[in-house]
Amino acid sequence: MVKIGILGLGTVGTGTAQILLDPIGRHHLLGKVEIAKVGVQSIDKPRNVQLAPETLTSDLDSIVSDPNIDIIVEVMGGIEPARSLILKAIAHGKHIVTANKALISRFGDEIYTAANQAGVYVMLEAAVGGGIPVIQPLKQSLSVNRINRVTGIINGTTNYILTRMTEEGGEFADILADAQALGYAEADPTADVDGLDAGDKIAILASLAFGDRIKREEVHCAGIRKVGATDIAYATKLGYVIKLLAIAERSPDASVAVRVHPTLLLKSHPLASVNGVFNAILVEGDPLGQVMLFGPGAGAGATASSVVSDIVVVIGAMLSKSSGDAMNPLMNCPHQKYATMSLLENLVGRFYVRFRTKDLPGTIGYIGTTFGNHHVSIESIVQTSVSKNGAEIVVITGEVTESNFQQALKAIEQLPAIQSIPAILNVVR
Amino acid sequence: MVKIGILGLGTVGTGTAQILLDPIGRHHLLGKVEIAKVGVQSIDKPRNVQLAPETLTSDLDSIVSDPNIDIIVEVMGGIEPARSLILKAIAHGKHIVTANKALISRFGDEIYTAANQAGVYVMLEAAVGGGIPVIQPLKQSLSVNRINRVTGIINGTTNYILTRMTEEGGEFADILADAQALGYAEADPTADVDGLDAGDKIAILASLAFGDRIKREEVHCAGIRKVGATDIAYATKLGYVIKLLAIAERSPDASVAVRVHPTLLLKSHPLASVNGVFNAILVEGDPLGQVMLFGPGAGAGATASSVVSDIVVVIGAMLSKSSGDAMNPLMNCPHQKYATMSLLENLVGRFYVRFRTKDLPGTIGYIGTTFGNHHVSIESIVQTSVSKNGAEIVVITGEVTESNFQQALKAIEQLPAIQSIPAILNVVR
Numbered sequence: 001m002v003k004i005g006i007l008g009l010g011t012v013g014t015g016t017a018q019i020l021l022d023p024i025g026r027h028h029l030l031g032k033v034e035i036a037k038v039g040v041q042s043i044d045k046p047r048n049v050q051l052a053p054e055t056l057t058s059d060l061d062s063i064v065s066d067p068n069i070d071i072i073v074e075v076m077g078g079i080e081p082a083r084s085l086i087l088k089a090i091a092h093g094k095h096i097v098t099a100n101k102a103l104i105s106r107f108g109d110e111i112y113t114a115a116n117q118a119g120v121y122v123m124l125e126a127a128v129g130g131g132i133p134v135i136q137p138l139k140q141s142l143s144v145n146r147i148n149r150v151t152g153i154i155n156g157t158t159n160y161i162l163t164r165m166t167e168e169g170g171e172f173a174d175i176l177a178d179a180q181a182l183g184y185a186e187a188d189p190t191a192d193v194d195g196l197d198a199g200d201k202i203a204i205l206a207s208l209a210f211g212d213r214i215k216r217e218e219v220h221c222a223g224i225r226k227v228g229a230t231d232i233a234y235a236t237k238l239g240y241v242i243k244l245l246a247i248a249e250r251s252p253d254a255s256v257a258v259r260v261h262p263t264l265l266l267k268s269h270p271l272a273s274v275n276g277v278f279n280a281i282l283v284e285g286d287p288l289g290q291v292m293l294f295g296p297g298a299g300a301g302a303t304a305s306s307v308v309s310d311i312v313v314v315i316g317a318m319l320s321k322s323s324g325d326a327m328n329p330l331m332n333c334p335h336q337k338y339a340t341m342s343l344l345e346n347l348v349g350r351f352y353v354r355f356r357t358k359d360l361p362g363t364i365g366y367i368g369t370t371f372g373n374h375h376v377s378i379e380s381i382v383q384t385s386v387s388k389n390g391a392e393i394v395v396i397t398g399e400v401t402e403s404n405f406q407q408a409l410k411a412i413e414q415l416p417a418i419q420s421i422p423a424i425l426n427v428v429r
Numbered sequence: 430m431v432k433i434g435i436l437g438l439g440t441v442g443t444g445t446a447q448i449l450l451d452p453i454g455r456h457h458l459l460g461k462v463e464i465a466k467v468g469v470q471s472i473d474k475p476r477n478v479q480l481a482p483e484t485l486t487s488d489l490d491s492i493v494s495d496p497n498i499d500i501i502v503e504v505m506g507g508i509e510p511a512r513s514l515i516l517k518a519i520a521h522g523k524h525i526v527t528a529n530k531a532l533i534s535r536f537g538d539e540i541y542t543a544a545n546q547a548g549v550y551v552m553l554e555a556a557v558g559g560g561i562p563v564i565q566p567l568k569q570s571l572s573v574n575r576i577n578r579v580t581g582i583i584n585g586t587t588n589y590i591l592t593r594m595t596e597e598g599g600e601f602a603d604i605l606a607d608a609q610a611l612g613y614a615e616a617d618p619t620a621d622v623d624g625l626d627a628g629d630k631i632a633i634l635a636s637l638a639f640g641d642r643i644k645r646e647e648v649h650c651a652g653i654r655k656v657g658a659t660d661i662a663y664a665t666k667l668g669y670v671i672k673l674l675a676i677a678e679r680s681p682d683a684s685v686a687v688r689v690h691p692t693l694l695l696k697s698h699p700l701a702s703v704n705g706v707f708n709a710i711l712v713e714g715d716p717l718g719q720v721m722l723f724g725p726g727a728g729a730g731a732t733a734s735s736v737v738s739d740i741v742v743v744i745g746a747m748l749s750k751s752s753g754d755a756m757n758p759l760m761n762c763p764h765q766k767y768a769t770m771s772l773l774e775n776l777v778g779r780f781y782v783r784f785r786t787k788d789l790p791g792t793i794g795y796i797g798t799t800f801g802n803h804h805v806s807i808e809s810i811v812q813t814s815v816s817k818n819g820a821e822i823v824v825i826t827g828e829v830t831e832s833n834f835q836q837a838l839k840a841i842e843q844l845p846a847i848q849s850i851p852a853i854l855n856v857v858r
Binding site: 015018019025026027028029030125131132133136137140141142143144145146211270273285286287288289290291292293294295296299300301302304305306308309311312313316317319320321322324325326327328329330331334 | 444447448454455456457458459554560561562565566569570571572573574575640699702714715716717718719720721722723724725728729730731733734735737738740741742745746748749750751753754755756757758759760763
């Protein structure tokens with residue numbers, strides 16, 4: 001039997017134990033798995049899973065140093081003590097299966113270096129996209145392509161909120177409150193709605209797609225707090241939906257840009273119909289073209305499915321390996337260096353801008369001319385009267401560099417007719 | 430260096446060689462690959478890939494027995510000589526990478542038995558879904574779930590034809606002819622339009638999803654030749670699209686049904702927006718829920734991407750294995766027996782039926798009552814006058830057993846008002 005130690009028995013830990021204790025009709029290797037120890041804070045708490053009382057312990061250190069345990073499943077979350085426990089488990093020669101995107105995106109370098117030295121695997125399918133197989137495809141199947149771009153809807157909470165805002169026309173704060181009441185958003189929603197969770201995940205996907213490490217602090221994250229019902233309504237009218245996209249792009253000069261931001265997405269785009277708590281990841285490469293992986297981005301069952309699949313993959317490797325053998329180069333981390341990040345001002349993209357203006361004749365002409373003077377082409381421009389004295393002008397640009405766009409915007413701000421610029425969003429077609 | 434022998438230098442073979450000869454920016458293991466021999470029919474034919482002349486040979490037997498070669502890539506297609514060459518290569522201890530769904534769906538038993546005895550891997554990511562990673566996820570990540578159903582749009586030619594029929598309102602024969610002229614359908618379109626190619630592929634997916642072998646001749650295949658513009662128009666009106674679906678389902682009694690047939694699919698279904706030559710596979714399991722894998726189902730680059738990914742996976746296993754080690758149980762074929770197939774009459778599903786009737790009062794009532802007498806519930810029923818004396822009545826049923834539905838249909842055929850039943854199609858919501 002292969003012996004598993006589980007750190008944490010929350011939603012994902014419970015889901016993992018449920019699968020492991022009920023192996024019939026699943027992969028035959030699950031018949032070889034035994035849950036040896038489960039680390040919890042409170043031993044007496046009632047649980048949704050039947051575990052022998054002697055497997056539960058609050059002494060997590062004893063699990064990661066237990067010589068009988070082969071694989072440590074870390075599903076406690078957070079940076080500490082998860083990081084220290086994982087490093088200690090690695091030092092004791094144990095393979096690691098983790099769902100901890102915050103930890104891996106910040107301390108992946110340290111953890112994988114230790115794992116490679118110890119000859120153990122650190123698996124993280126559950127860290128991104130819940131039950132969607134995306135980590136293994138990126139590390140293996142898709143990696144024979146030159147990958148140019150990975151675009152993901154990889155945070156279920158924000159996608160749920162934006163989907164409801166689109167369907168109901170409501171404002172962010174009201175729908176967030178309702179999502180919290182329904183359990184789709186946490187009491188402290190910061191990590192989700194400010195794009196930080198998506199930032200952790202796209203940092204991981206980018207490092208797998210491009211084969212270099214990514215510094216988490218170089219991932220630019222903008223959340224959805226400022227997305228208004230007005231902008232969603234304009235987007236709908238113009239044939240777009242607004243999604244929180246996580247985008248990792250490799251430029252022709254091999255530099256890499258990794259960003260999370262609310263984005264207008266053309267309705268015909270494969271990601272535009274990914275609604276509610278579902279996630280999807282679009283991978284674009286040469287010669288493959290586009291592949292999209294879609295599924296449940298969270299939830300006990302889905303995330304546990306990915307955790308257990310990593311356990312099975314590690315067992316497969318363990319069973320086909322003698323002690324002196326090299327690690328499988330498709331399962332360890334081959335990254336040697338950090339990626340060179342693209343300079344923001346060189347990035348090319350499309351933008352949506354909403355201007356509040358005085359209702360003066362010629363304002364559209366002024367705006368159009370000023371964009372043109374800064375080499376910013378315009379895809380569409382719409383003017384709406386909103387009051388006796390005011391109007392709104394919405395512009396979607398063509399493909400422009402970030403620096404040209406920002407310079408144009410500065411110049412337009414000086415125009416006497418411009419009152420304010422309530423919204424600037426990226427656009428993907 | 431790992432030495433590769435390629436059998437066949439058609440579209441996929443050429444795409445494969447192009448990737449292998451241009452490894453920069455792709456998976457680092459591709460730097461360890463050398464194309465040792467390529468088997469072709471005609472050595473002098475001009476090629477879209479630069480190979481050293483001495484690698485080309487028309488003596489395919491010499492490739493599969495060459496002691497220097499580690500991996501044989503079979504991309505010639507067809508049953509013979511591919512089958513004999515693969516078996517001979519296995520007997521010589523070589524790993525196999527193949528894109529040959531017709532061969533594996535018919536002779537997988539023989540080939541995998543030989544491979545397991547010889548301790549070599551037979552990889553087939555390219556056999557289903559072109560560049561979409563689906564074989565490895567089904568064998569590994571998704572396999573920890575109890576999979577109930579796999580539903581695929583896995584033939585690009587028929588999906589292209591049906592998409593155009595839906596968009597243009599044209600008839601099958603005209604659009605097939607145009608698709609042939611444009612290179613989207615072959616001169617002999619039988620394997621595609623009669624559902625045989627999709628049948629090969631779903632047989633393979635079913636065996637992976639359910640862990641038992643499937644007899645190819647037990648896969649029921651109906652193609653799209655009889656799908657008329659009329660039915661597509663009715664489907665559109667009722668909120669459906671018509672797709673050629675390949676479906677593998679496991680019943681609660683563990684028996685398995687594997688079928689290919691044109692199907693009305695509710696527009697909100699994840700597969701309904703898969704258009705043109707794209708493919709997608711929806712996998713449903715417990716506790717995962719639904720996962721969909723989407724991408725290019727054919728084409729040199731996409732299929733070659735999957736071929737080369739299999740090469741990389743085999744190399745990874747080779748580099749981490751001593752000669753005496755066991756095979757990796759996640760990469761070999763663990764099937765021990767054939768699946769028990771479900772009895773057709775017990776299957777539960779929904780149906781679309783189009784009746785040609787005389788324009789007599791009470792006909793809808795007769796049809797409704799007769800269905801009801803046979804426990805067939807009706808979801809929607811629509812009557813259209815089509816001429817002075819004739820009408821069409823279209824029925825979509827609720828979930829019913831195949832046998833109840835067939836008995837109801839027999840009884841309805843006896844009604845004097847019924848002239849003919851031009852179309853019966855399955856329905857998936």
